[in-house]
Amino acid sequence: GENVEQHPSTLSVQEGDSAVIKCTYSDSASNYFPWYKQELGKRPQLIIDIRSNVGEKKDQRIAVTLNKTAKHFSLHITETQPEDSAVYFCAAIPVDSSYKLIFGSGTRLLVRP
Amino acid sequence: DTGVSQNPRHKITKRGQNVTFRCDPISEHNRLYWYRQTLGQGPEFLTYFQNEAQLEKSRLLSDRFSAERPKGSFSTLEIQRTEQGDSAMYLCASSLGQSGAFFGQGTRLTVV
Numbered sequence: 001g002e003n004v005e006q007h008p009s010t011l012s013v014q015e016g017d018s019a020v021i022k023c024t025y026s027d028s029a030s031n032y033f034p035w036y037k038q039e040l041g042k043r044p045q046l047i048i049d050i051r052s053n054v055g056e057k058k059d060q061r062i063a064v065t066l067n068k069t070a071k072h073f074s075l076h077i078t079e080t081q082p083e084d085s086a087v088y089f090c091a092a093i094p095v096d097s098s099y100k101l102i103f104g105s106g107t108r109l110l111v112r113p
Numbered sequence: 114d115t116g117v118s119q120n121p122r123h124k125i126t127k128r129g130q131n132v133t134f135r136c137d138p139i140s141e142h143n144r145l146y147w148y149r150q151t152l153g154q155g156p157e158f159l160t161y162f163q164n165e166a167q168l169e170k171s172r173l174l175s176d177r178f179s180a181e182r183p184k185g186s187f188s189t190l191e192i193q194r195t196e197q198g199d200s201a202m203y204l205c206a207s208s209l210g211q212s213g214a215f216f217g218q219g220t221r222l223t224v225v
Contacts, residue, residue, distance in 0.1 A: 006155075034213040043204065044156065046213040089155050093211065100146060100169060101206075101214055103155035 002027040002094040006104030013080050014112050021107045023090035024072040032093040033073050034101070035064060039086045047088075048075070080111045115139060117217035119205050125223045126195055133191045134220045138207030145188050146214055147180055148204040156204055162188060195224045 003026040013019050025033075034049035050057045050064045050073065057064050061080075066073040077084055090104040118137040126132050138145050143164050148156035159178065160170045164185035177195075182188040192199055202221050206214035 032211055032213075036216075043216040043218045046215060049213050100158050100161050101156075102158065106153070106155050 002030055002092055002102045004090060004092050004102050004104040006090050006107055008107060009105065010108045010110070012110045012112060015080060015082060017080055019077045019080055019084070019109055019111075021075045021088055021090070021109070022072060023074070023092075023104050024070075025092045025102075026071070027092070027094040028068075028071060030092040030094045033064070033066060034091050034093075035075050036089045036091065036103075037086045038089065038106075044089060077109075080109075082111050082113050085109055085111045117205055117207050117215055119203075119217035119220050121220055122218060123221045123223075125225060128197060128224055129194055131191065131193045132195060132222065133189055134203055134205075134222075136188045136190070136205030136207075136217060138187070138205070139209075139215060142207035142209045142215075143185070144208045144210075144214070145182055146206045146208075147188070147190050148206065148216075150202045150204055150219070159190070159203075192222075195222075197224045200224045 006023045031052035035047050036044035037047045038044040048062050048064050050066050061078045063076040087106045087108050089106050091101040120135045145162040147159040150156045158171050160180045162182040165182050177193045180190045200223050202219045204216050204219045206216045208214040
């Protein structure tokens, strides 16, 4: 079955700097990759997603890139702000498993003011 | 609120008791998922419905766990004979087709 690995587990950046979180997946048939942000005590919230027919997608300060050959995808946050501090989860949906989301283990991002 | 709704938000129960949680998905969403999340971990898949059909159940899920989605609308997750290891946040999510799932606020279960 699909396995998603996420790195780093924790990331601390200075406000205004960029942050990059990387994930790898094992099932080459996976074709949809969402990213979730979870603030302490709150629900995971979908912030951006990418499909396998696209290499990059951008939404304001957030971008996601996908390398199908290498089976990895990354989240890029530019001009980080303290409110970006949260746990970020990547996920993949393998086509052959009823479209259930398989999550990475999460990255705790701290943006220092 | 047109998002995913879960009840109750918190549940404290004694070991050995049964508990039931409810999830109301976004109305037009045909897929409904249950996940479990413990502190510092990503959501762990439990089970999945497409409309009223339960299509998949995690092999990690013991027989004490059962879920239903009558009429393809709301869903319930029941845990029988709760154990301390069942303490976690239980998250429900829904989606339409192959799209990102939207999560409810979760039910935090504490087994004492």
